[in-house]
Amino acid sequence: MKExxxxxxxLAFDVFGTVVDYRTTIITEGERxxxxxxxxxxxxxxxxxxxxxxxxxxxxxxxxELPWTNLDALHRTTLxxxxxxxxxxxxxxxxxxxxxxxxxxxxxxxDSVPGLLRLKTRFVLATLSNGNVRLLVDMAKNAGLPWDLVxxxxxxxAYKPDPRAxxxxxxxxxxGPDEIMMVAAHQSDLRAAQELGFRTAFVMxxxxxxxxxxxxxxxxxxxxxxxxxxxxxxxxxRV
Amino acid sequence: MKExxxxxxxLAFDVFGTVVDYRTTIITEGERxxxxxxxxxxxxxxxxxxxxxxxxxxxxxxxxELPWTNLDALHRTTLxxxxxxxxxxxxxxxxxxxxxxxxxxxxxxxDSVPGLLRLKTRFVLATLSNGNVRLLVDMAKNAGLPWDLVxxxxxxxAYKPDPRAxxxxxxxxxxGPDEIMMVAAHQSDLRAAQELGFRTAFVMxxxxxxxxxxxxxxxxxxxxxxxxxxxxxxxxxRV
Numbered sequence: 001m002k003e004x005x006x007x008x009x010x011l012a013f014d015v016f017g018t019v020v021d022y023r024t025t026i027i028t029e030g031e032r033x034x035x036x037x038x039x040x041x042x043x044x045x046x047x048x049x050x051x052x053x054x055x056x057x058x059x060x061x062x063x064x065e066l067p068w069t070n071l072d073a074l075h076r077t078t079l080x081x082x083x084x085x086x087x088x089x090x091x092x093x094x095x096x097x098x099x100x101x102x103x104x105x106x107x108x109x110x111d112s113v114p115g116l117l118r119l120k121t122r123f124v125l126a127t128l129s130n131g132n133v134r135l136l137v138d139m140a141k142n143a144g145l146p147w148d149l150v151x152x153x154x155x156x157x158a159y160k161p162d163p164r165a166x167x168x169x170x171x172x173x174x175x176g177p178d179e180i181m182m183v184a185a186h187q188s189d190l191r192a193a194q195e196l197g198f199r200t201a202f203v204m205x206x207x208x209x210x211x212x213x214x215x216x217x218x219x220x221x222x223x224x225x226x227x228x229x230x231x232x233x234x235x236x237x238r239v
Numbered sequence: 240m241k242e243x244x245x246x247x248x249x250l251a252f253d254v255f256g257t258v259v260d261y262r263t264t265i266i267t268e269g270e271r272x273x274x275x276x277x278x279x280x281x282x283x284x285x286x287x288x289x290x291x292x293x294x295x296x297x298x299x300x301x302x303x304e305l306p307w308t309n310l311d312a313l314h315r316t317t318l319x320x321x322x323x324x325x326x327x328x329x330x331x332x333x334x335x336x337x338x339x340x341x342x343x344x345x346x347x348x349x350d351s352v353p354g355l356l357r358l359k360t361r362f363v364l365a366t367l368s369n370g371n372v373r374l375l376v377d378m379a380k381n382a383g384l385p386w387d388l389v390x391x392x393x394x395x396x397a398y399k400p401d402p403r404a405x406x407x408x409x410x411x412x413x414x415g416p417d418e419i420m421m422v423a424a425h426q427s428d429l430r431a432a433q434e435l436g437f438r439t440a441f442v443m444x445x446x447x448x449x450x451x452x453x454x455x456x457x458x459x460x461x462x463x464x465x466x467x468x469x470x471x472x473x474x475x476x477r478v
Contacts, residue, residue: 072413124376133411137363137388149376149389154411172372172393174311 005181005224005237008199010124010173012151012166014184015131016054017208019116019145020106023047029102037090044210046086053078058130058159068157070132076100103131104138109205113144115230122239124148128169128182130159149173161192170196183233187220194222201225201233240477244420244463247438247476249412250358251390251405253423254368254375255293256447258355258384259345262286268341276329283449285325292317297369297398307396309371315339342370343377348444352383354469361478363387367408367421369398388412400431409435422472426459433461440464440472 016022023044030043057074060066079100083091091099116125126149127136133152140147151169158164170177177197184190185205194200200223206215219226227233255261262283269282296313299305318339322330330338355364365388366375375389390408397403409416416436423429424444433439439462445454458465466472 124380132413133388134413137412141363141387148380149372150387155394173376174371174373 002224004178005199007176007179008123008181008237009175009179010126010181011119011201012126012128012169012180012182012193012198014160014182014186014189015127015129015136015139016051016103016106017205018183018185018203019112020108020139020143021205021207022051022103022106023208023210025106026050026102029099029105033091033095033099037095039088039090041086041088046082048209049082049085050075050078053081054130062159062162070154071103071130072100072132072135075103101138104135105142106139108143108145109229111229111231113146115234116146118234118239119230119237120146120148122237123181124173126151126169126173128160128165129153130165161188163192163196166193166196166198170198181224187216187223190220190223199224201227203227203229203233240475241463243417244438244476246415246418247362247420248414248418249363249365249420250440251365251367251408251419251421251432251437253399253421253425253428254366254370254378255290255342255345256444257422257424257442258351259347259378259382260444260446261290261342261345262447262449264345265289265341268338268344272330272334272338276334278327278329280325280327285321287448288321288324289314289317292320293369301398301401309393310342310369311339311371311374314342340377343374344381345378347382347384348468350468350470352385354473355385357473357478358469358476359385359387361476363412365390365408365412367399367404368392400427402431402435405432405435405437409437420463426455426462429459429462438463440466442466442468442472 013019026047027043034041057078061069119125125147127147128151129136130153132154133150136150136152153159153165156165156168170180181199181201182190182193183201183203185203185208190200190202202219202223204217209215225236227236252258265286266282273280296317300308364386366386367390368375369392371393372389372391375391379386392398392404395404395407409419420438420440421429421432422440422442424442424447429439429441441458441462443456448454464475466475
């Protein structure tokens, strides 16, 4: 382990894609729903399209075209658009709300819970996610994610990669930026953290976009740690 | 259980005095420190005096006489005052900082962890404390308090009983006020929650102020639940 990492006291985790597998969960729940309702729909395409509208929706908020809107509400707007585009007219309001809640029920990658439990013995584990607080609390309770602190962009009213989200977490933890390591499967998250002086760990999630996707797993050499999963991260951090 | 309580989904806990026994922890750590340093001091009186300056310090912030100041910093100011008043001149800056950190290391009442673990199977468990986030995170990690959400007055920049702290928690949880039950050993906390429509549970902590104190344990009849401890609370809430 590099000497510079010995001062790390807290790990800040990106969540969607890094800790949980949104794509498989949406496909699984979607297929069950479609069977119940007797409809046919390509849930892999639906999951990818839903996730694809995530960044543009947050960008509308950050450009001031929308007032502050939490992720549950952004997801509901994009869900309604996609249901129309995919020609799904069979869902009641209750069923749409339940489907929108799938983000609260996302399943963790297999190494997430064992890796986090091990990391928790040495570090403060915080989420640093664009998911709203309620979503993250429900997800943690459902999946057994042992966070010490559920922190959300909602508290800063600024979506990542806006620096205000990272800085607010740093202030609450009363740590220097080099005492916090951002953990993410996305290099954009890590770059924003790095610019503020955080340490960085890139965790590869080659299946985030499905078995057919060709993800960019070429790690920027300036990143502090590159790990294959959370258990490997714990090993590299000598936990 | 009253029918009105069946809709409760989250419990919001006062922490100092309700979950943890600050008085005994301060006395125990203080006595150890005094022995190391060869000084004599009445730590029971010191603990009571330190806690006694808590409300006036927060009131100065809420009246605008001080800019927003977190509880760690308020505790440090009042600690310095008390060390001078008790005639303690033997402590280094590092020792004073360590002593101030005792609030991060407070020990839970014996029923707190087992009661919370049982309540966690049915309810979202959140702190609603004037302690700052870092203090609450350290305390939870140290004492094994299984919070789903660490929420602090620091996030609202308003100390309880200011309604902004309670309302912000309610908004983050996306619940109606009658879906949240405030749990506290102090009726002032419960009154403020009740005025906003929260449900209320009064948990008696007869030893909070020490074995000689005569606490007011006469529960206001408008409170929803009166419990002897957290295990009794779980039983009354049918967990």
